[in-house]
Amino acid sequence: MAIENVWIEEGCISCGMCVQECPEVFKMDNALAVVKEDVDFNEYEESIKRAADICPAGIIKFS
Structure with a gap:
């Protein structure tokens, strides 16, 4: 399945796990x-x- 869109819904708890797993796509701001x-x-x-x-x-959502 080709991923065309990635987004983060409300509710981030600032754990940074997504950045650790995939720093090419996610960052902390x-x-x-x-x-x-x-x-x-x-x-x-x-x-x-x-x-x-x-x-x-x-x-974290994607489609």
Whole structure:
């Protein structure tokens, strides 16, 4: 499945696990996780899926 969009819904608890799992796609900004711009999500598909799976708040989404 090709990933075209990645987003983070409200509720980030600032744990940084997504950044540890996939720093190419996620970064911390003002203590909240955000998705970096201009990233080829398909290149990091497996890491994005793992980051979504390990997010304790369950707020990382992709389509």
